[in-house]
Amino acid sequence: MIRVLLADDEHLIRGAMAALLGLEEDLQVVGQAATGAEALNLARALRPDVAVLDLQLPDLDGVAVATALHAELPTCRTMIVTSHGLPGHLKRALTGGVRGFLAKTVSADILATVVRTVHAGGRYVDPQLAAEAISAGESPLTAREADVLALAATGAPVEEIARRAALSPGTVRNYLSSAVGKTGAANRHEAARLARTRGWI
Amino acid sequence: MIRVLLADDEHLIRGAMAALLGLEEDLQVVGQAATGAEALNLARALRPDVAVLDLQLPDLDGVAVATALHAELPTCRTMIVTSHGLPGHLKRALTGGVRGFLAKTVSADILATVVRTVHAGGRYVDPQLAAEAISAGESPLTAREADVLALAATGAPVEEIARRAALSPGTVRNYLSSAVGKTGAANRHEAARLARTRGWI
């Protein structure tokens, strides 16, 4: 019997997934969490075999929870289920030790299968998400460029970005200019949008 | 027996919701659709009592489907289930004749209850979403301001917005300036962000 912990902030979805997984004979949902912190606490108490984590949780995101889990409970495998498959998340997840990554568009059959695969020590990545991640490629942005572009994503003026990044306004503009060039965008706002969809920030 | 049609692009969620609703004795899920068009076709063929629609579908969005359904099948009640509760969607939905509106954070119990309420001719709006909608208030933007701001949301330069809106660049800038003032933002990008979260565009 594979003991599963579920984390998803949407009650409806979480309950429904639990119901579906519970129908499988070899799977047992031992706990459900609505937040990242709750998931960590439950995992410590219940020591599940597999943690199925939603990518977007109110506090910590799924990848952060997975990373923490690997440090504390090496025997617990982790997998991510997500609505919005952004390439960057996939990469972060894999480097964080996540063994399964799929979109919520898959069927319950596949979910159950992947839980078993992951529990057995295998890996599974949604083929479509994998393809998107590969096509998006490596981030061409340097660390600071990414920082500054992330701050620019809210639409803040240069001066505020400079304050928040503890840089001079001129330097911020240089970084933004460089980032705009690398992303092929027409201005920083479009650059921020593109970088976000590609998971670069 | 209440006959229910489900529409959600996420296979996992849709199947799970169907499983949960199917457990209720007085509810029967007669059809499942992954797109708006598919939902309309199924509805025409199956004539369900209640259509439970996800807000975000690949082609038409949930509100558009609901509006079309009311025109074609007046006996079919509609309700919207959504992940991201933006106030503007709620208003659009209600004016479109939708009778139930809730977030996916609710429990399956509530979902089933609301299906029954809606089927009986009642209405139900998630209290939290309703509160947000009320606090966001009426849009202060004129129609053209909203148009232009929506085009600006992608980060396009003024000249392109002007072309796409068939306006002179100067006029675009006037509308944007007015919109920036009304939203209390520092520039049009922030204004677009704010307006989007408030459902004004």
Place this chain on the structure above:
DNA sequence: TACCGAGCATGACATCTGTCATCGGGGAGG
């Protein structure tokens, strides 16, 4: 009828942004 607000436009002006050249310091690698 007279007035008002929305839509659309132009022109002028002050800022903000994007780009480029240039500089210095520091760490990695040939």
Place this chain on the structure above:
DNA sequence: CCTCCCCGATGACAGATGTCATGCTCGGTA
């Protein structure tokens, strides 16, 4: 050691953007 690249900064310049005043037309309304 020299070179390359990233970080951080400055100054200058062109072009984009935000703001304001002003003018016109057209519906609706007092």
